[in-house]
């Protein structure tokens with residue numbers, strides 16, 4: 001019997017992940033989703049009743065491809081991912097606030113955090129599934145849906161690079177104050193995830209911490225179809 005997803009998340013080497021997040025701002029996770037779970041998620045892409053809205057990216061000049069926001073209550077797997085990652089990432093988020101000279105403000109559980117979002121009128125669920133065909137891409141962006149946002153998010157790639165698609169690398173661009181930007185290209189195996197900053201992160205400098213600005217996107221899919229699953233913790237207006 002394979003271990004449950006919440007157990008797998010709990011048993012990740014969080015000490016090492018926290019250190020990696022502090023050092024480079026993002027952390028690649030091992031394969032957490034079974035291939036069958038990835039296939040099920042991709043197969044349910046056409047179940048319209050699961051989703052609250054579909055976005056055609058070209059229409060908004062967001063890129064080329066489409067994505068769908070899940071309707072609450074979320075499918076169990078997504079709920080487990082969102083709930084399972086939140087507590088450790090709230091520790092990261094609070095530590096980052098402290099490093100930048102702010103008060104800690106993220107509660108210990110996802111439920112409490114979502115209550116904060118809802119009180120500010122952000123009530124619509126944000127976890128999403130994305131689909132890009134050959135020629136598809138996702139422009140560099142930030143997933144902000146109101147004043148309240150959680151500073152980290154997680155993404156999983158659902159199909160196999162080099163088999164189901166080529167190209168389609170995850171891109172992370174870090175803009176440093178008064179300096180040139182730095183880019184990261186991150187390749188994810190099927191079912192593996194990536195934790196990355198939503199908009200900013202602290203970087204240790206000569207005189208304490210300073211703040212960089214991050215944007216993420218996806219490079220052009222050169223063949224095949226790429227699906228991904230985005231776990232955003234704040235809800236939307």
Ligand SMILES: O=C(O)CCC(=O)C(=O)O
Nearest residue numbers: 130143155170218228230
């Ligand atoms: O398709 C991807 O890997 C990126 C998706 C994305 O923009 C997100 O998860 O916020």
Ligand SMILES: [Fe+2]
Nearest residue numbers: 141142143216
């Ligand atoms: Fe995004």
